Amino acid sequence: MIPYNFDYYRPDTIDEAVQIFKQLDCQNKNPLYYGGGSEIISMARVHNIHTRAVIDLKAIPENNVLEFQGDKLVIGSSVTLSRISESKLYPLLGKSSGRIADHTMQCKITLGGNIGGTIIYRESVLPLLLSDSDVVIAGGNKIKQVSIHEVFNERLLLSKGEFIVQFIIGKEYATLPFVHVKKTKNEKIDYPLISIAAIKKDNSIRFASSGVCPFPFRSSQVEECLNAKDDPLEVRAANAIKSLPSPILNDLSGTSSYRKFVLMNTLISTLETLEGCRNA
Amino acid sequence: MLKIEGKSIIELDINGEKKDVAVFPSDILLYVIREHFGLTGAKPSCENGDCGACTVLVDGWPVKSCLMLAVEAIGHKITTVEGLNNAPIQKAFIENWGFQCGYCTSGFLMVCHSLAKLHPDADEYVIEEWLQSNICRCTGYEEIRNAIKSVLSSMSK
Numbered sequence: 001m002i003p004y005n006f007d008y009y010r011p012d013t014i015d016e017a018v019q020i021f022k023q024l025d026c027q028n029k030n031p032l033y034y035g036g037g038s039e040i041i042s043m044a045r046v047h048n049i050h051t052r053a054v055i056d057l058k059a060i061p062e063n064n065v066l067e068f069q070g071d072k073l074v075i076g077s078s079v080t081l082s083r084i085s086e087s088k089l090y091p092l093l094g095k096s097s098g099r100i101a102d103h104t105m106q107c108k109i110t111l112g113g114n115i116g117g118t119i120i121y122r123e124s125v126l127p128l129l130l131s132d133s134d135v136v137i138a139g140g141n142k143i144k145q146v147s148i149h150e151v152f153n154e155r156l157l158l159s160k161g162e163f164i165v166q167f168i169i170g171k172e173y174a175t176l177p178f179v180h181v182k183k184t185k186n187e188k189i190d191y192p193l194i195s196i197a198a199i200k201k202d203n204s205i206r207f208a209s210s211g212v213c214p215f216p217f218r219s220s221q222v223e224e225c226l227n228a229k230d231d232p233l234e235v236r237a238a239n240a241i242k243s244l245p246s247p248i249l250n251d252l253s254g255t256s257s258y259r260k261f262v263l264m265n266t267l268i269s270t271l272e273t274l275e276g277c278r279n280a
Numbered sequence: 281m282l283k284i285e286g287k288s289i290i291e292l293d294i295n296g297e298k299k300d301v302a303v304f305p306s307d308i309l310l311y312v313i314r315e316h317f318g319l320t321g322a323k324p325s326c327e328n329g330d331c332g333a334c335t336v337l338v339d340g341w342p343v344k345s346c347l348m349l350a351v352e353a354i355g356h357k358i359t360t361v362e363g364l365n366n367a368p369i370q371k372a373f374i375e376n377w378g379f380q381c382g383y384c385t386s387g388f389l390m391v392c393h394s395l396a397k398l399h400p401d402a403d404e405y406v407i408e409e410w411l412q413s414n415i416c417r418c419t420g421y422e423e424i425r426n427a428i429k430s431v432l433s434s435m436s437k
Contacts, residue, residue: 001308008305008351010282020281038329038347041308045327054305056352059282082341104342104391104413105329189412 002044010056014138014165017055021139021161029053033163035078035113038105043118062136062165063112071171077112077164081124084111090169092178093127096197099182100124102189112164116156119191122216123182125152126197126208129218131173136166154215176201179270183262185253193254194263200274207270211253212263213246221245226271237267284351292353294319295363303350310334310345313360321361321386332414335387336360342394342413361386368431369393378427380418388414392428400435407432 007029011017017033024031029052034040037056043049057063063078066087073090081097085106088094100106100114100123114124125148133148139162148167151157158164178199184190192211199206205226208218225239241248241260248263250256284290284305291300294317301316310327313319313336322345325333329347336345337359364370369392372378379385388411395402395410402410407428416424 001311002306005286005304005306007286008282008284008349010354012281016281037349037352041347041349042328044306058352098409101329102332102413103410104332104335104344105347107338107341108343108347 002041003047004044004050006051007053008056009053010059012059014060014062014143017057017060017163018139018161020055024053024055025161031055033057035110035116036080036108037113038108039113039117039119057112057163058110060165065166068171073169073171073174075111075167075169077166078110081106081109081111081114090127090131090174092130092173092176092180092197092199093124093169095178095180096127096182096195097124099180099195111167115152116158116164120214120216121191121195121210122155123192123195123210125216126195126210126218127173128152128167128169129208129216130197130199130206131169134168135164136168137162138165139163154217173199173201177274179273181266181270183266191253194259194266196263196266196270198270198274205271205274207240209263212248212259213244214249215246217245219243219245226267233268233271234264236271237264240267282354290351290354292350292358293356294358295360296357301350305349305351307350308346309336309348309350309353309358312350313345313358319360319362323383323386325383330415331384332387332391333384335390335414337390337394340394340397342391342410344413359390361389364389364393367393368434369396369427372427372431373424376423376427376430378420378424380416380420384414384416384418388416388424392424392431395428396431396435400432402432 009020021031031053032051034054034056058078063076065074065076066079085094085098115122128148134145135148136145176199180197182195183193185193194212195210197208210216221243222240248256248259287304289300289302323333325331327346329344334345335342338356
């Protein structure tokens with residue numbers, strides 16, 4: 001039970017969503033855009049967030065697109081993780097989405113909600129970082145399309161009143177060789193001990209990770225180490241770990257030294273797979 | 281735009297019947313189903329999306345009703361265990377001893393029923409993936425798996 005009340009709005013258009021947000025904000029109702037809603041409900045239940053109005057984005061047609069349009073794959077922010085997995089349109093994203101929470105929750109969690117949530121892992125962003133996706137954002141004076149690298153750095157960086165409408169991914173990324181590995185402490189369904197995604201494009205490896213650092217990341221320094229093909233695999237993996245953007249997480253799911261050990265082995269097997277030394 | 285401000289009467293489609301109910305927008309679907317409609321098959325348990333005891337179907341897909349607002353369900357078809365009406369999976373649970381204390385059973389039935397409808401050709405991997413959404417404290421997992429496998433197997437004949 002949520003221990004306080006709020007009002008509920010379900011706009012049918014992007015413009016309606018933007019306008020109602022402005023209106024409710026002027027009324028000091030601290031409106032929240034509502035996707036799948038699982039995180040908002042969970043946090044509201046324990047008084048970790050407080051709002052007097054939620055704006056459910058799931059009835060906006062543009063937010064529900066899931067299809068190839070020309071040479072682009074367009075995925076609306078309200079598309080659920082299970083729809084993405086079932087569609088098989090972007091296998092790496094499907095695999096990554098298919099390991100977030102459990103299957104029933106994947107029928108509720110939306111792509112936009114997972115990436116915009118407060119839980120640190122946000123694993124569905126990894127394939128979008130690797131594919132240099134674009135993000136369509138509404139909420140300002142006009143709808144804008146920007147690179148995901150401009151609006152995602154450790155977390156989603158949107159201005160007040162903005163929301164993600166769609167993610168746009170180059171069609172070629174849907175067929176590139178990839179590796180996705182999620183390792184948990186114990187149970188299959190859990191937050192990640194480490195979660196990694198990698199692709200091979202133009203003979204070069206791209207790498208992104210969640211669970212290793214306190215935020216998901218893709219790092220050019222790490223990729224540079226992984227692509228130093230004159231070095232032995234172990235050296236490349238070790239140098240990549242030295243180049244991580246922050247100290248390795250050290251918590252109840254795993255000590256930093258254990259995570260480092262698991263990451264080292266995972267990196268080596270990822271390199272072996274993508275460079276053809278062994279099958280995926 | 282749909283606006284629900286304060287306590288309001290909304291229409292929900294539950295088990296094929298359209299019913300009016302007065303709710304606050306922050307009311308959780310699980311409680312509206314149980315307290316207002318008296319459909320107590322969906323069980324409250326963890327109330328945090330972990331256990332699956334409260335699973336219902338929304339437009340045929342399994343959803344944990346403890347993590348859904350009742351107002352979110354406006355315009356969608358909700359199915360609870362009371363709406364299964366002797367579905368094959370219910371008989372299969374009985375024949376395969378798919379329950380012990382029974383508290384998790386309705387949630388498992390809903391997941392299994394949805395799986396059989398949406399993926400009648402599901403393989404072992406898919407079955408495991410779907411069943412991992414629910415927890416059985418009596419650990420009757422093997423029997424539950426046998427129940428869904430028997431339904432899928434009879435559908436393929």
